[in-house]
Amino acid sequence: MFDYIINVSGYILEGSIVTFQLYFVTAIFSVIVGIAGALGKISKIPLLESILSLYTWIFRGTPLLLQLFFAYYGLPVLGITLQPFPAAALTFIINYGAYFTEIFRGGIESIDEGQYEAAKVLGMNYRQTMSRIVIPQTVKRVLPATSNEAINLVKDSALVAVIGLGDLLRSAKVAVTRDFSIVPFIIAAVFYLIISSVIVTVFRKLEEKYSVYE
Amino acid sequence: MIKAKDIYKNFGELEVLSGVSFEVQQGEAISIIGPSGSGKSTLLRSLIGLEEINSGELYIEGISVKESGKKAYEKMGMVFQGFNLFPHKTVLGNLMEAPVIVKGEKKAKAEAKSETLLKKVGLSDKKDSYPAQLSGGQKQRVAIARALAMEPDIMLFDEPTSSLDPELVGEVLTVIRDLAEENITMLIVTHEMGFARDVSDRVFFMDHGKIISDTVPEKIFVNPESERIQSFLTKILSQN
Numbered sequence: 439m440f441d442y443i444i445n446v447s448g449y450i451l452e453g454s455i456v457t458f459q460l461y462f463v464t465a466i467f468s469v470i471v472g473i474a475g476a477l478g479k480i481s482k483i484p485l486l487e488s489i490l491s492l493y494t495w496i497f498r499g500t501p502l503l504l505q506l507f508f509a510y511y512g513l514p515v516l517g518i519t520l521q522p523f524p525a526a527a528l529t530f531i532i533n534y535g536a537y538f539t540e541i542f543r544g545g546i547e548s549i550d551e552g553q554y555e556a557a558k559v560l561g562m563n564y565r566q567t568m569s570r571i572v573i574p575q576t577v578k579r580v581l582p583a584t585s586n587e588a589i590n591l592v593k594d595s596a597l598v599a600v601i602g603l604g605d606l607l608r609s610a611k612v613a614v615t616r617d618f619s620i621v622p623f624i625i626a627a628v629f630y631l632i633i634s635s636v637i638v639t640v641f642r643k644l645e646e647k648y649s650v651y652e
Numbered sequence: 653m654i655k656a657k658d659i660y661k662n663f664g665e666l667e668v669l670s671g672v673s674f675e676v677q678q679g680e681a682i683s684i685i686g687p688s689g690s691g692k693s694t695l696l697r698s699l700i701g702l703e704e705i706n707s708g709e710l711y712i713e714g715i716s717v718k719e720s721g722k723k724a725y726e727k728m729g730m731v732f733q734g735f736n737l738f739p740h741k742t743v744l745g746n747l748m749e750a751p752v753i754v755k756g757e758k759k760a761k762a763e764a765k766s767e768t769l770l771k772k773v774g775l776s777d778k779k780d781s782y783p784a785q786l787s788g789g790q791k792q793r794v795a796i797a798r799a800l801a802m803e804p805d806i807m808l809f810d811e812p813t814s815s816l817d818p819e820l821v822g823e824v825l826t827v828i829r830d831l832a833e834e835n836i837t838m839l840i841v842t843h844e845m846g847f848a849r850d851v852s853d854r855v856f857f858m859d860h861g862k863i864i865s866d867t868v869p870e871k872i873f874v875n876p877e878s879e880r881i882q883s884f885l886t887k888i889l890s891q892n
């Protein structure tokens with residue numbers, strides 16, 4: 439039994455490489471999309487605001503699984519064929535980018551108008567005000583919501599199993615079918631719990647670091 | 653030093669400044685008093701570019717605001733009723749931010765200057781504290797020091813003591829009083845009539861978007877020329 443657990447764990451760990459790749463690609467690029475989207479939304483350029491509102495409305499209002507199917511099975515109909523990983527990464531980046539756009543926009547808008555005025559009368563320009571005064575304070579405020587999304591992403595990443603990507607969950611399922619044992623699912627659950635716990639710890643440390651000033 | 657000619661400012665339909673004109677000389681301390689909604693804050697905010705005026709001319713140290721925009725504002729600092737300190741920076745960080753980022757001063761120089769200013773406002777021991785750890789009076793003294801760190805020729809104060817507990821008002825007024833003695837040009841919107849009377853060279857009384865009286869404090873407080881001012885003073889003095 440012990441040997442079997444080690445064996446299957448190794449197999450599932452291999453699958454989790456895809457999960458990790460997807461996780462980090464999505465985390466990095468969706469945060470970038472979110473920052474750009476949030477700055478666009480507060481830009482007071484009406485056309486840009488409308489486009490971004492449409493974007494967040496669609497991607498937050500439809501199932502991620504539908505978006506994933508659309509990218510993998512739907513786009514080929516239109517003549518665009520993507521491999522499973524690029525299709526998954528693209529979908530996740532755009533989907534999570536929409537959530538981060540709204541989270542970061544809310545964070546920026548929660549910063550008191552007086553901060554902008556103080557920066558302005560001290561001679562700071564828009565870029566200096568945003569990068570030195572507004573964004574650093576926003577980071578602290580959006581940490582809890584960002585932490586939630588970071589954990590959701592761990593769990594959502596399992597959806598890619600349905601388009602045939604050999605991720606953590608798919609490896610477990612393959613092992614279950616092959617060995618007719620429930621153990622691989624339990625091991626997969628433990629893996630997910632470990633990953634989530636690490637993420638929670640990282641964010642708790644970050645929140646502690648930022649709590650010095652309040 | 654400051655010259656304002658026929659300033660008008662509307663918020664939509666509402667006319668808030670209705671032809672304000674005045675001049676302020678180097679080293680003068682001016683108190684601006686008047687009822688709520690008369691346009692005092694709007695006037696200060698217009699002087700430093702936080703509000704755009706609809707018409708009129710404004711010169712700061714001879715520089716036309718219309719022609720050179722931002723450059724004219726560089727000579728001014730402003731202190732707000734709500735402090736508006738940067739909560740994520742220490743006291744020292746608040747003071748050093750603009751000199752380093754805007755003026756490109758060397759950190760060591762900015763730090764030395766900031767420490768001198770903190771000493772002046774009596775807060776040397778708080779330099780590593782964050783704003784949230786300070787009392788209201790301490791916050792406002794930091795805000796004053798932060799404005800001074802940019803070495804302005806003119807300081808604008810918008811009700812600097814109005815959000816403070818009564819026992820903390822004195823320490824802030826003392827700092828402003830010291831500045832008046834150093835001959836920094838100042839415009840102070842205040843409801844502290846005793847203070848206005850003591851420190852100002854002149855008092856502007858504003859009502860309905862106009863300066864309806866521009867005179868020495870003795871005159872306005874001892875012998876107000878209009879019914880309107882008299883009733884305002886009676887009301888406000890009975891509150892204190």
Ligand SMILES: Nc1ncnc2c1ncn2[C@@H]1O[C@H](COP(=O)(O)OP(=O)(O)OP(=O)(O)O)[C@@H](O)[C@H]1O
Pocket residue numbers: 663666668686687688689690691692693694695
């Ligand atoms: N951003 C704004 N938008 C619309 N109306 C405004 C705005 N700022 C000020 N006002 C209005 O302009 C008028 C003058 O306001 P202001 O703040 O200049 O008065 P004040 O003399 O400073 O009053 P207080 O003593 O209460 O501070 C008020 O009627 C106010 O409601």
Ligand SMILES: [Mg+2]
Pocket residue numbers: 692693694810811
């Ligand atoms: Mg006011």
